[in-house]
Amino acid sequence: KQEVTQIPAALSVPEGENLVLNCSFTDSAIYNLQWFRQDPGKGLTSLLLIQSSQREQTSGRLNASLDKSSGRSTLYIAASQPGDSATYLCAAYNYGQNFVFGPGTRLSVLP
Amino acid sequence: GAVVSQHPSRVICKSGTSVKIECRSLDFQATTMFWYRQFPKQSLMLMATSNEGSKATYEQGVEKDKFLINHASLTLSTLTVTSAHPEDSSFYICSATTGAISGNTIYFGEGSWLTVV
Numbered sequence: 033k034q035e036v037t038q039i040p041a042a043l044s045v046p047e048g049e050n051l052v053l054n055c056s057f058t059d060s061a062i063y064n065l066q067w068f069r070q071d072p073g074k075g076l077t078s079l080l081l082i083q084s085s086q087r088e089q090t091s092g093r094l095n096a097s098l099d100k101s102s103g104r105s106t107l108y109i110a111a112s113q114p115g116d117s118a119t120y121l122c123a124a125y126n127y128g129q130n131f132v133f134g135p136g137t138r139l140s141v142l143p
Numbered sequence: 144g145a146v147v148s149q150h151p152s153r154v155i156c157k158s159g160t161s162v163k164i165e166c167r168s169l170d171f172q173a174t175t176m177f178w179y180r181q182f183p184k185q186s187l188m189l190m191a192t193s194n195e196g197s198k199a200t201y202e203q204g205v206e207k208d209k210f211l212i213n214h215a216s217l218t219l220s221t222l223t224v225t226s227a228h229p230e231d232s233s234f235y236i237c238s239a240t241t242g243a244i245s246g247n248t249i250y251f252g253e254g255s256w257l258t259v260v
Contacts, residue, residue: 036186068251075149075152075234075236075251075252075253075254076236076251076253076254078251121186121187123187125249130177130189130192131177131179131187131189131238131249132189133179133186133187133188134186135185135186136186
């Protein structure tokens with residue numbers, strides 16, 4: 033059974049810093065992995081989707097990497113801004129199953 | 144791109160009443176839809192998987208008589224919380240997929256915040 037963990041649980045950084053969020057999964061036979069952003073009281077926003085055959089995906093200041101063999105994915109945020117403050121969730125998808133979400137990392141970017 | 148619409152985004156209902164949440168795939172046929180719920184400060188947890196035209200498959204611990212899921216068409220699935228109680232207050236989100244053959248892309252709705260008072 034797939035299990036997804038995220039480290040750290042919470043992170044507070046000053047504006048402008050580059051930061052890395054970590055996601056680990058126990059079953060490396062994933063089909064894809066997705067990173068989401070969740071703002072307080074709001075829904076999910078899909079940030080990046082990495083297929084199992086890919087090593088990384090980039091969108092603006094965000095870069096997500098995937099290492100299936102080690103069961104890890106990282107989300108890199110460059111030049112963080114206060115508007116990046118949110119909870120970031122990763123979710124692993126195994127073929128024929130469903131998304132398993134991590135508990136999230138609560139990010140606060142201080143102005 | 145494909146869009147999944149969820150409605151309502153927020154709903155407040157009285158204890159003991161029922162509330163329905165809709166999940167629509169706007170520009171594709173969703174053979175499978177998933178329903179998740181999220182308790183405060185916890186991760187999203189799968190409640191049930193529904194395939195068009197068949198009964199939903201519920202995860203262990205989810206009361207199927209309380210959380211009625213209907214997937215009557217390829218573009219619409221509904222989740223009805225029956226006889227809602229304050230402990231049912233949560234964030235509910237659906238996702239839809241066109242199926243594994245077409246690349247297994249799964250799209251998420253915006254989610255619905257349910258508050259039972």
